[in-house]
Amino acid sequence: xxxxxxxxxxxxxxxxxxxxxxxxxxxxxxxxxxxxxxxxxxxxxxxxxxxxxxxxxxxxxxxxxxxxxxxxxxxxxxxxxxxxxxxxxxxxxxxxxxxxxxxxxxxxxxxxxxxxxxxxxxxxxxxxxxxxxxxxxxxxxxxxxxxxxxxxxxxxxxxxxxxxxxxxxxxxxxxxxxxxxxxxxxxxxxxxxxxxxxxxxxxxxxxxxxxxxxxxxxxxxxxxxxxxxxxxxxxxxxxxxxxxxxxxxxxxxxxxxxxxxxxxxxxxxxxxxxxxxxxxxxxxxxxxxxxxxxxxxxxxxxxxxxxxxxxxxxxxxxxxxxxxxxxxxxxxxxxxxxxxxxxxx
Numbered sequence: 528x529x530x531x532x533x534x535x536x537x538x539x540x541x542x543x544x545x546x547x548x549x550x551x552x553x554x555x556x557x558x559x560x561x562x563x564x565x566x567x568x569x570x571x572x573x574x575x576x577x578x579x580x581x582x583x584x585x586x587x588x589x590x591x592x593x594x595x596x597x598x599x600x601x602x603x604x605x606x607x608x609x610x611x612x613x614x615x616x617x618x619x620x621x622x623x624x625x626x627x628x629x630x631x632x633x634x635x636x637x638x639x640x641x642x643x644x645x646x647x648x649x650x651x652x653x654x655x656x657x658x659x660x661x662x663x664x665x666x667x668x669x670x671x672x673x674x675x676x677x678x679x680x681x682x683x684x685x686x687x688x689x690x691x692x693x694x695x696x697x698x699x700x701x702x703x704x705x706x707x708x709x710x711x712x713x714x715x716x717x718x719x720x721x722x723x724x725x726x727x728x729x730x731x732x733x734x735x736x737x738x739x740x741x742x743x744x745x746x747x748x749x750x751x752x753x754x755x756x757x758x759x760x761x762x763x764x765x766x767x768x769x770x771x772x773x774x775x776x777x778x779x780x781x782x783x784x785x786x787x788x789x790x791x792x793x794x795x796x797x798x799x800x801x802x803x804x805x806x807x808x809x810x811x812x813x814x815x816x817x818x819x820x821x822x823x824x825x826x827x828x829x830x831x832x833x834x835x836x837x838x839x840x841x842x843x844x845x846x847x848x849x850x851x852x853x854x855x856x857x858x859x860x861x862x863x864x865x866x867x868x869x870x871x872x
Contacts, residue, residue: 549573595843603634616833623840677839694855697733714749730780748770788805804866822862
């Protein structure tokens with residue numbers, strides 16, 4: 528068996544070099560480089576291996592100034608939350624004179640192979656992924672084609688090799704619980720997001736830390752996980768508020784989820800904040816217009832998206848970012864949905 532040793536990437540490395548190394552035609556190598564699907568998997572793998580070994584890089588990376596398009600890819604296009612991300616990205620692309628294409632993955636956190644093939648064939652200037660993670664081989668494909676990518680990820684779980692902008696979820700959970708504890712609440716429920724999503728667990732961990740520093744035990748019956756939807760907030764809210772010893776405050780994992788809790792409270796004949804305090808997460812514009820206006824944790828979604836897009840444009844210009852991970856601070860925004868617990872009659 529012939530042993531291939533790693534090669535330095537000489538200036539003369541061409542598609543023909545790769546074709547000769549693998550024993551295929553130049554056209555086949557070109558198809559692989561352009562993301563075409565009409566190449567046998569085994570052949571594609573051998574071409575990819577040779578490209579990696581030769582450290583072949585495309586030389587026609589486009590400038591981000593004047594023309595081009597950025598692709599914005601959501602794991603799922605959810606109304607209010609996604610719109611804040613979209614506005615942040617669009618502000619930067621518009622100022623740079625770039626087009627913007629928006630897609631979503633129907634709730635998946637990793638794009639399927641067919642989607643990646645279409646992206647490589649279309650060749651955008653770069654891609655901003657939102658709560659989406661690329662497999663290592665997918666990352667290699669994009670890098671080889673000179674298509675930079677950045678992730679907006681509230682999970683804080685992305686690999687250090689992937690440029691990422693996120694926020695401090697643990698601190699957000701800590702601030703929410705501290706606020707309610709400082710008001711005098713001792714039976715505080717938390718409805719977090721899906722348990723397999725790191726940001727959900729990070730917020731719950733911050734919530735628990737605030738209780739520990741205050742010396743207040745957490746009743747596990749008051750801890751719930753679900754989607755970040757209004758439906759989940761409503762369903763869990765009804766269950767919690769119908770307990771014999773119901774909570775006096777609820778920390779919801781999103782503003783949309785908190786709106787479901789507000790509806791559950793009304794159905795149970797409870798007034799907010801007189802009978803129940805409710806705090807949300809994200810600080811969406813609509814949270815200031817609920818009845819009552821919602822106390823929440825500000826997660827600067829527009830800033831996160833804008834910084835991620837600026838980072839992407841720097842990568843498209845061939846400049847490496849000073850850091851691969853930026854985490855923005857979370858802050859408490861106090862409105863009218865939280866108050867000290869009602870005194871027993």
